[in-house]
Amino acid sequence: MSEQFQxxxxxxxxRQLSPETIAVTFAKTSRSPLTFREIADELTDEKSAEFHEKWVVGYGHASVAEHAVLHIALENISRLATECIESNRLASYTEKSTRYQMWAPGGYHLPRExxxxxxxxxxRKCCDRLFQAYHDSLEPVGRLIRKRLPRKEGESDSAWENRTRSKYVDACRFLLPAAALANVGMTINARALxxxxxxxxxxPLAEVREIGQTIKEVAQTEVPTLVKYADQVPYLTATREDLTAYAAKLGLDRSNGSLRLIDYDxxxxxxxxxxxxxxxxTCSFEQALAHVRLLEEGARLDLAKTILERLDRFDIPVRELEHATYTFEALIDQGAYLELKRHRMMTQTPQRLxxxxxxxxxxxITEAGFExxxxxxxxxxxxxYHELAGWNPHVAAYLVPNAFNRRVLMTLNLRExxxxxxxxxxxxxxxSMRRLALLMAELVQQVHPMLAAFMRLPEMTNWREIEEEHFTQV
Structure with a gap:
């Protein structure tokens, strides 16, 4: 084979090319016989900007912008603001954890409103009180955990603290309000950005709008063309306002149950x-479906085993599981929702906090005498919350602690x-998440026992035991 075709x-x-230049380099390969290196050598930042202005902005070839990737650091933003930021599916996020870190006194957002x-x-009084209660809870709950998990022989103070910290911080975090500040690292392409x-x-929150404007300004230092036309969308604001007014007529329905399977095939x-x-x-789907419908129970189980039985610990199930979808309504504490929202391979519709x-x-909390x-x-x-909610329910949400329940509608496939x-x-x-996950698995196993049977779940554990062990009240 000639060197040309190696x-x-x-x-x-x-480190050598700007994100916009990399994006243009890949875009040009569709019409240029040159190698990527040769294309890149012909480009400058100015030529790349001109290309994006013409083709991405002018002609709508938005997929080109997906090749321009940015890594954005956001510090001291509220946990409430992270919900909007992390609601974008095509990005990667890492966030300061309430499980492994302790929040400093006064570490909350004060909204411009x-x-x-x-x-x-x-x-201020509400946030200060919640933060004080959070810090007051750490000592008695931590003392209880250290009593239950005594220091091992030869274990250092720091190692013992690291081993026990998440156990008591997991409970104390329920006191932190949505105003608590966090850091988020985001990797995202310019189209999604x-x-x-x-x-x-x-x-509706000034903080989120300000973050959006700052992200735009920061991003333009690397991708000056690809995000410069990102502005407020009247459709989103007007639709939100009208639907909020309409939905208010429906009232409040206090449904029972922390997780309900409300729709499936x-x-x-x-x-x-x-x-x-x-x-x-090589058959049609209709032919394959007709064949499966005629299989006896044992043959269907054998086929399910063929598809899933060989799954190893780190294996991902075959994509065909995505043809099965489920819709759940969850009523879960806000702390659990902040973890659930990271599962972006599903459609989530949360109600306002x-x-x-x-x-x-x-x-x-109860066993430590802090209830x-x-x-x-x-x-x-x-x-x-109620003092502020009548004036502005979006701002009032900052005051809601992680302990409060929130409703979320989610549709996901069997692979997810x-x-x-x-x-x-x-x-x-x-x-909180263990309880949710095991209940979800149980509900899916009830309706689709053959395919759900191969989930690799901890043995001898169910959601009822977790609820009994970890909650005084849900």
């Missing part, structure tokens, strides 16, 4: 099996069910 695989390094007004003292900025600039198992056969054969759905009480102080802090948060349930049911996961 396989070549190499990096276009962002209340600064200098009569509501600022109400807001433009969409994210538009959502942020259209958000009864024939999804057959469809998944048929899709798996279709992928490796409020203090109207009750709150959870971790059993460790009275805990409930007093929760009641104070409810009172402050496997991922979520296997990951979040492990012993090292937070007990």
């Amino acid at each position: 396989r070549q695989i190499y990096l276009l390094s962002p 209340v600064v200098g007004g009569s509501r600022e003292p109400i807001y 433009e969409h994210a900025i538009r959502k942020m600039l259209s958000h 009864p024939e999804a198992e057959s469809r998944v099996m048929a899709a798996a056969l279709y992928a490796h054969g 409020t203090a109207k759905e009750g709150y959870a009480v971790p059993k460790l 009275t102080s805990y409930r007093e802090a929760m009641n104070a948060a409810v009172e402050a 069910v496997y991922h979520l349930c296997e990951l979040r049911s492990q012993p090292n996961a937070h007990f």
Whole structure:
């Protein structure tokens, strides 16, 4: 084979080329016979900007912008603001964890909407009280955990603290309000970032709009063309306002149950099996589905085993599982939701965070003798929330602690069910998420027992035991 046709695989390094130039280099290969290196050598930042202005902005070839990738560091933003930022599916995020770090006193966001007004003292008093209760809880709950997990022989102070910290911080975090500050690292391509900025600039909270504007300015130092037209979207703001007014007429329905399976395809198992056969054969899907429908129980089980039985610990199930979808409504504490929202291979529709759905009480809080102080802090948060909610429910949400329940509608496929349930049911996961994951697995196993039977879940554990062990109240 001539040298011209030898396989070549190499990096276009962002240390040498700007993100916009890399994007143009890849875009031009569709019409240029040159190698990527040769294309890049012909480009300058100015030529790249001109290309994007003409083709991406002018003609709408937005996929080109996906080759321009940015790594954005966001520090001291509220946990409430992270919800909008991390709602963008096509990005990667790492966030300061409430499980492994402790929040410093006063580490909360003061929204522009209340600064200098009569509501600022109400807001500050509530946040200060919640943070004080959080810090007051650390010592008694930590002491209880250290008593239950004594120092091992030869174990250093720091090693012992690291081993026990998440156990008691997991319970104390329920006191932190949504205003608590966090850091987030985000890796995102310019196309997705433009969409994210538009959502942020259209958000009802001033903090989120300001973050969106700053991200836009920071991003333009690397991709000056690709996000410069990201602006507020009137469609988003007007639609949100009208739907909020309409939905208010429906009132408040206090549904029971922390997780309900409200929709699924009864024939999804057959469809998944048929899709798996279709992928490796030459028949039509209708033919494969008709075949599976005629299989006896034993033969169907054998086919399910062929598809899933060989899964090893780190294996990802075949994509055909995505043909089975489920819709759940969850009523979970805000702390659990902040972990659930990271599972972006699903469609999530959360309701606005409020203090109207009750709150959870971790059993460790009770056993450490801190329940009275805990409930007093929760009641104070409810009172402050309602004082602000009549004026601005979006701002009032900052005051809602992680303990309060929130409703979330989510639609996900069986492949994501496997991922979520296997990951979040492990012993090292937070007990709120373990409870949710094991309940989800149980509900799916009830309707699709053959395909759900191969989930790699911890043995001898169920969600009822976790609820009994870890919660005084849910």
